[in-house]
Amino acid sequence: MVTIELYCSPNGDKWLFCDGASKTAIVRHVPNAASGGAVTDVAIEAFLAAGKAGPKGPQYDALEELLTRGKASQTECDTVPSSATAHTAGIVHKPAAEALLLSAARVRTFLQLRHMTNASGFFFKRNDRLFFVTSRHVVIDSPSRHFPDRIEVELHIDRDNLGASAWFSLPLYSGGRSLWRQASDDGGDVDVAVLEVWKDRLPPGAVFDAFGPEHLPTPGHTMPIGASVLIVGFPLGFHDSLHHLPIVRLGAIASAFGLRFEGKGCFITDARTHRGTSGAPVVTSAASMHADAATSSLPWMLLGIHSSTVDMGARDRDLDESLGLNHAWYADVLLTLTAN
Known part of the structure; x- marks a missing residue:
């Protein structure tokens, strides 16, 4: 289901555009918690009609702008080559x-x-x-x-x-x-x-890029101990809130890459990470690995998926600092998880 926040009033009331939960797209009004009101759903046509009948609030303007932008995006997609459409290639x-x-x-x-x-x-x-x-x-x-x-x-x-x-x-x-x-x-x-x-x-005009099998290391690729990696995520939710972009932490391979650390399908990275980074991609430059992806629009090799920090159960929290190490699961598991 697509859920897009149209407007949030100063007192915390929210209006959301929802599409995919039913046959008809709706506007969902979520009152603030203090009011104790119930969530209500209104069909798009009825919501727009109510806006024309009475005082027109910013939530109506936001919905009209969203619908106009969606129509423009669809028209544009119909006029560009199929290899460059927004929803099939990610980015026009x-x-x-x-x-x-x-x-x-x-x-x-x-x-x-x-x-x-x-x-x-x-x-x-x-x-x-x-x-x-x-x-x-x-x-x-x-x-x-x-x-x-x-x-x-x-x-x-x-x-x-x-x-x-x-x-x-x-x-x-x-x-x-x-x-x-x-x-x-x-x-x-x-x-x-x-x-x-x-x-x-997906929301109209969705802009994103995606890794693929070509970004995964082949069995012949090796990563030396201490090789640099990037962890791209949102630690503690921190990010560029204006442009809605993640930040990148610099780390290093801290265990024998290619071997299962302690018998698990993961390796260890040395990087400063926090809660909220779980699920972030762990990457290295494709050019440094002489990989095919080096010339693509996404010139990075996907080595793993960041999971969690490593901690010692016997660590004295008053005397010993955190190790600053992390688990990253090998990315080749995605070939199994995305198979038909």
Whole structure:
């Protein structure tokens, strides 16, 4: 379901554009918590009619602008070559930010209307299918009793204005069954979750970039100890709030790359990270690896998916600092999780 915030009043009332939950797109009014009012849904046509009949508030102007922008985007897509359409290739024209920053997205988890946690994630495409990748513990985590029923992903919606964004809602369950894909091996559960994204339900004009199988290291690629990596995410939710872009932490490979650290499908990075970075892509320059992706619009190799910090249970929290190390799950698990 596409969910776009149209307007938030000074007292906290929100109006949301929702499409995909029913046959007809709706405007959802979410009153502020103090008022104790009920959430109401109104069909688009009825909402616009009410705006014309009475005083026209900013929520009506925002909806009309959104609908106008969507029509313009669709007209443009109909006039450009199919290889360059927004929903099939991700980006029509090169935006101001580089592709790596547009591959990662901010994540919020919800239980019904209650915002629970913040995290990171990124897009991965395989053939003509699109997926969103994050950590498994973002979508379910029994030890912390974290059981959201949906996540929201922030997307840019105007390639010429990175300040324009919308929240895209991805349900985690349907008919009582989980919708994400996960994996396990001899070492236990793999802390990676993948959700398929139906491209025709993306917000109009969605702007993003995506990794693919060509960005994964081949068995012949090696990473020396101490090699530099970048972790692209949203630590503690911090980001460029004006342009809705992630930040990048510089790290290094801290364990033997290619070997399963302590028998698990992960390796160790040395980088300063925080809560909210879970699900971030761990990348290195494709040029440094002489990889095919070096000449692509996304010249990075996807090495792993950042999971969590490493801590020692016996560490004296008064005397010993945190290790500053992190788990990153090998990205080749995505080939399994995105298979037909």
